[in-house]
Amino acid sequence: MTGILEGKRALLTGAHRGIGRAVAEAFVAAGARVVIADIEGADKAALEIGHDTVGVTCDVRSGDSVAAAVAEATRALGGLDVLVNNAGVEHFGPLHEMTEDQFDRMYSVNLRGTWLVYKHAVPALTDGGGAIVNIASLAGVVGFPLLGAYAAVKAGVVRMTEVMALELRDLGVRANAICPGFIETPMIERAFTEFEAVTGTPLKDLITRGQGRLGTPGEVASLATYLASEGASFVNGTATVIDGGMNVRRV
Numbered sequence: 399m400t401g402i403l404e405g406k407r408a409l410l411t412g413a414h415r416g417i418g419r420a421v422a423e424a425f426v427a428a429g430a431r432v433v434i435a436d437i438e439g440a441d442k443a444a445l446e447i448g449h450d451t452v453g454v455t456c457d458v459r460s461g462d463s464v465a466a467a468v469a470e471a472t473r474a475l476g477g478l479d480v481l482v483n484n485a486g487v488e489h490f491g492p493l494h495e496m497t498e499d500q501f502d503r504m505y506s507v508n509l510r511g512t513w514l515v516y517k518h519a520v521p522a523l524t525d526g527g528g529a530i531v532n533i534a535s536l537a538g539v540v541g542f543p544l545l546g547a548y549a550a551v552k553a554g555v556v557r558m559t560e561v562m563a564l565e566l567r568d569l570g571v572r573a574n575a576i577c578p579g580f581i582e583t584p585m586i587e588r589a590f591t592e593f594e595a596v597t598g599t600p601l602k603d604l605i606t607r608g609q610g611r612l613g614t615p616g617e618v619a620s621l622a623t624y625l626a627s628e629g630a631s632f633v634n635g636t637a638t639v640i641d642g643g644m645n646v647r648r649v
Contacts, residue, residue, distance in 0.1 A: 401429030407475035412485030414439030420615030458511030478522035493546030527570030563635030579641025609642035
């Protein structure tokens with residue numbers, strides 16, 4: 399039996415670990431051919447995943463690096479059907495205490511980086527139609543204390559996804575965003591320490607009240623696989639929250 403992404407050619411950024419790695423593995427299991435683009439660890443992750451997965455080095459802050467990575471991916475795959483923008487960084491702390499460098503890093507990786515990869519990948523995607531999945535965040539839909547700049551740029555990813563959907567619909571390309579809550583990744587492991595250091599309150603308590611438990615990268619990957627598939631052919635311009643219900647909890 400073939401998978402729902404059989405024959406699809408996919409480029410994933412920030413995919414050597416965490417959510418991106420889970421998406422890469424899910425795509426391969428669903429029949430896709432995958433190129434992982436990451437600032438580090440891409441070759442190692444590709445080798446571990448196998449199935450002719452390719453790793454390329456890419457710094458999404460650099461237009462030249464992105465252009466080279468996209469060109470290498472399209473050469474390796476013979477084209478491009480799916481783009482997953484997952485590369486991202488976080489920072490915990492009061493918004494007014496952030497340094498300019500910290501704020502600029504949030505912007506350059508999470509928002510500008512998403513735009514740069516999209517910009518360079520669009521010609522390959524519009525050649526035959528395809529799907530874009532941008533990994534945003536629940537923080538891009540609902541504000542969280544200590545995640546001010548992260549929330550701002552992820553909200554930008556959500557709005558930008560809507561524009562992508564509108565501008566590319568007639569060219570046969572869909573664009574959707576996924577907005578995960580707290581997911582069990584190396585990023586959240588760092589956040590536990592940082593959050594408690596600033597607030598004196600264990601982040602685990604907030605997660606337990608809001609979500610019930612941490613989500614898993616595989617759960618996010620399942621949604622990404624669906625959004626990249628033909629089964630989601632009428633899903634366009636959405637920002638789907640996957641958070642165990644945290645976004646609707648108000649008390």
